[in-house]
Amino acid sequence: MTASSLPGGQSARLRRLRRDYFGSPLAVLMTLLSAAVIAWIGWFLLDWGVIRATFGADGTQETCVAHGGACWSVIAVRWRVILFGIYPYEEQWRSALACVVVGVVILLSCLPRMWSFGRLALVWVLGTVIFYTLMRGGVLGLVPVNEQQWGGLPLTLFIFVATGIIGMPLAIGLALLRRSEYPVIARVTGWIIDTIRSLPLLSILFTCAIVLPFMLPGFLIGEKLYRVLFGAALFFAAYQAEIIRGGFQGIPKGQEEAAKALGLTYWHRTFRIVLPQAFRLALPATINQFVIAFMETSLIVVVGFMELLAAGNTAFKTGEWKFAYAEVYVFIAAIYFAFVFGLSRYGAYLEARMNVGHRKD
Amino acid sequence: MKTTLKLTLAAGAMALSAGVAQAGTGDTLKSVQARGQLNCPGDIGSYLGFAEVDDKGVWKGIDIELCRAMTTAIFGDPAKANIVPIDWAQRWPALQSGDIDIVIKASGGTRSRDTELGLQFSMSYYLGTTKVMAHKELNLTSLKDAEGGSICVPASTSTERQVASYLQAKGIKMEIVAIEKNEEVEAAYFSGRCDTYAQWGPVLAIAASQSEAPDSHVLLPDVLALEPEVMIMRQGDDNWVDIANWTLSALLFAEQEGITSANIDEVKANPPTAEIGKFLGATPGMGTGLGLQDDWAYNVIKKVGNYSEIFERSLGQESPYKMPREMTALWNAGGVLFPLVVD
Numbered sequence: 001m002t003a004s005s006l007p008g009g010q011s012a013r014l015r016r017l018r019r020d021y022f023g024s025p026l027a028v029l030m031t032l033l034s035a036a037v038i039a040w041i042g043w044f045l046l047d048w049g050v051i052r053a054t055f056g057a058d059g060t061q062e063t064c065v066a067h068g069g070a071c072w073s074v075i076a077v078r079w080r081v082i083l084f085g086i087y088p089y090e091e092q093w094r095s096a097l098a099c100v101v102v103g104v105v106i107l108l109s110c111l112p113r114m115w116s117f118g119r120l121a122l123v124w125v126l127g128t129v130i131f132y133t134l135m136r137g138g139v140l141g142l143v144p145v146n147e148q149q150w151g152g153l154p155l156t157l158f159i160f161v162a163t164g165i166i167g168m169p170l171a172i173g174l175a176l177l178r179r180s181e182y183p184v185i186a187r188v189t190g191w192i193i194d195t196i197r198s199l200p201l202l203s204i205l206f207t208c209a210i211v212l213p214f215m216l217p218g219f220l221i222g223e224k225l226y227r228v229l230f231g232a233a234l235f236f237a238a239y240q241a242e243i244i245r246g247g248f249q250g251i252p253k254g255q256e257e258a259a260k261a262l263g264l265t266y267w268h269r270t271f272r273i274v275l276p277q278a279f280r281l282a283l284p285a286t287i288n289q290f291v292i293a294f295m296e297t298s299l300i301v302v303v304g305f306m307e308l309l310a311a312g313n314t315a316f317k318t319g320e321w322k323f324a325y326a327e328v329y330v331f332i333a334a335i336y337f338a339f340v341f342g343l344s345r346y347g348a349y350l351e352a353r354m355n356v357g358h359r360k361d
Numbered sequence: 362m363k364t365t366l367k368l369t370l371a372a373g374a375m376a377l378s379a380g381v382a383q384a385g386t387g388d389t390l391k392s393v394q395a396r397g398q399l400n401c402p403g404d405i406g407s408y409l410g411f412a413e414v415d416d417k418g419v420w421k422g423i424d425i426e427l428c429r430a431m432t433t434a435i436f437g438d439p440a441k442a443n444i445v446p447i448d449w450a451q452r453w454p455a456l457q458s459g460d461i462d463i464v465i466k467a468s469g470g471t472r473s474r475d476t477e478l479g480l481q482f483s484m485s486y487y488l489g490t491t492k493v494m495a496h497k498e499l500n501l502t503s504l505k506d507a508e509g510g511s512i513c514v515p516a517s518t519s520t521e522r523q524v525a526s527y528l529q530a531k532g533i534k535m536e537i538v539a540i541e542k543n544e545e546v547e548a549a550y551f552s553g554r555c556d557t558y559a560q561w562g563p564v565l566a567i568a569a570s571q572s573e574a575p576d577s578h579v580l581l582p583d584v585l586a587l588e589p590e591v592m593i594m595r596q597g598d599d600n601w602v603d604i605a606n607w608t609l610s611a612l613l614f615a616e617q618e619g620i621t622s623a624n625i626d627e628v629k630a631n632p633p634t635a636e637i638g639k640f641l642g643a644t645p646g647m648g649t650g651l652g653l654q655d656d657w658a659y660n661v662i663k664k665v666g667n668y669s670e671i672f673e674r675s676l677g678q679e680s681p682y683k684m685p686r687e688m689t690a691l692w693n694a695g696g697v698l699f700p701l702v703v704d
Binding site for chain 2: 088151210213301319322
């Protein structure tokens with residue numbers, strides 16, 4: 001990379017390209033073969049997705065089959081079902097706005113200048129209140145919409161974000177308790193974490209949604225969505241706690257001992273010295289855990305919520321469009337890809353940023 | 362995994378049903394009226410013709426319409442039906458836990474549901490048969506002719522069991538190709554992977570009508586199994602079962618007497634018989650025993666339509682599926698459905 005900024009960089013880059021891809025007869029063969037496969041797949045996608053595809057809301061099964069390619073008309077006609085599920089049609093602007101709010105909140109909290117407890121708390125509390133007011137309604141003249149009718153992208157984002165917000169502090173708490181100096185606390189916490197980790201997420205969600213109402217007293221039951229969110233957050237926290245513990249173990253013991261010798265309190269030691277370093281060490285795994293949590297939002301379908309994937313299923317499962325399921329799945333895959341790819345790029349940026357600091361040390 | 366999940370859920374539902382107090386008679390109606398909404402199951406995704414979502418995110422289909430009819434009987438307003446998205450495996454636990462008030466979800470009345478899960482049924486509102494579709498060019502006249510061929514079935518469903526036992530009983534040897542998702546089973550059959558395709562009748566008819574060449578497939582005369590679809594409720598609330606049965610009866614009675622949402626006002630103004638006058642609430646008595654208004658049946662037919670209207674716009678000629686009534690026609694039109702007597 002630095003070579004291109006030097007004089008004669010252009011030819012240096014060419015030389016390297018030649019060395020890397022055409023260095024030996026085997027390399028030449030592999031390069032050509034891979035290029036051919038990529039070109040073939042690319043051509044297939046272009047041919048299916050663009051050249052022979054049908055666009056526009058007036059396409060039908062006949063016109064689509066006649067063209068032979070993808071039938072994007074299904075997206076043009078059913079996109080509101082895919083994105084918003086069974087949220088009342090006239091009120092779907094609220095869903096859309098709620099998505100934007102979540103997006104803004106996520107973007108804001110990704111900016112390094114927002115990283116103080118006060119600012120983050122303000123952004124999140126404000127964001128959550130606006131999101132909930134928009135989606136649930138019932139105040140400010142908004143028609144009330146039951147949580148059961150929420151669906152599509154806002155629901156998926158809400159589950160993901162809520163899992164993170166509730167799960168992350170829980171995870172930190174669990175991780176700290178697990179390294180407690182009192183064996184009883186450490187053992188019990190370890191036991192809780194391992195129990196949750198050994199249960200499938202599906203069974204946790206199902207228990208929270210269906211079984212808990214039989215066991216809890218009436219005032220504790222609450223709306224199904226929030227019970228399920230709690231289950232998802234607990235599951236996330238158990239895994240994340242282990243990731244943070246891994247981070248703790250990467251820090252030399254001497255640091256904490258030195259801090260103790262200096263007379264720093266537990267809270268100072270933990271929040272000024274140990275946790276920041278543990279987070280830095282645990283960052284790649286944490287980003288990974290967030291990506292997994294995003295994918296796992298689609299499991300909530302088993303307890304009766306129409307998240308993005310289920311809303312997509314609903315969109316093509318109708319007399320007119322049941323042939324066009326591939327197109328709907330591609331569309332949903334693109335949405336998931338955009339989010340997860342964004343997330344992993346942001347993770348890479350964070351790592352680079354933190355490594356810069358690391359090197360200065 | 363699907364099977365394991367189903368088993369777990371079924372076991373859970375059974376364990377729960379043992380611990381749940383039975384609904385007392387009239388309890389369900391009271392709690393529905395207090396809530397101001399009737400909660401019925403929709404679907405996660407859809408079940409073509411029975412519960413699906415239109416371009417505006419509004420539910421439609423025969424199961425949904427029945428829920429709207431019952432809602433109208435209770436509140437006089439179909440908009441008070443609250444359709445809860447619920448998956449197949451969840452419907453019993455959701456019913457037991459009170460998330461929904463009734464299961465109208467293309468579900469058959471079976472012994473285990475009746476006696477082990479602690480549920481009770483209405484009369485049947487639809488008769489589903491398991492049938493077999495074949496490629497026309499094979500010239501099959503019955504499944505017997507397909508000996509040695511292959512049959513596509515949806516994996517780990519009752520259909521798979523029915524196919525296996527039917528083949529065994531008739532001594533037909535065929536290769537059973539079990540595939541998990543409905544779309545994939547259909548794709549496998551249409552692409553020629555299988556000679557025949559066994560499925561629940563309505564799904565099969567819809568698949569044929571929506572295929573690229575509807576004329577190149579035939580339905581074989583073999584009926585592998587019959588499943589009467591019923592509305593399913595918690596055990597113990599007799600009044601609730603009465604309301605379900607009489608809602609269905611009202612839809613069928615109106616069809617039998619030629620009363621539709623279009624002509625109902627004329628009929629009510631000038632009822633041809635005393636029964637019809639009572640049925641439409643012109644004379645009192647229709648609602649008292651049920652805990653409903655006397656004009657509940659009038660509201661149902663006026664705002665939702667009679668059985669024929671519901672069927673035609675969900676599955677029949679006004680729908681994309683164009684299914685014939687066949688067995689689900691009224692008794693006087695060659696079918697097996699009938700209303701109870703209005704007296």
